Amino acid sequence: MTDDEEAEKGGRPCPRCDQPLFRRHCKYVCPQHGVVYDCSDPFWQS
Incomplete structure (x- = not known):
């Protein structure tokens, strides 16, 4: 995982598996x- 990807990791969990979501261009x-x-x-x- 690159530094940019890690920086965009959100605190919001996935409703299906509770993994942290990544924010990408107005999408989680x-x-x-x-x-x-x-x-x-x-x-x-949001």
Whole structure:
């Protein structure tokens, strides 16, 4: 894992596996499940 990837690791856990999510371009990505949250979704609140 690069320093940039580690810096973008979020505190939010994945709702499926509780792994820390990574923030990528307005999306929260689980290393196992892919995109979990997308901030363009009007029903998701940060």
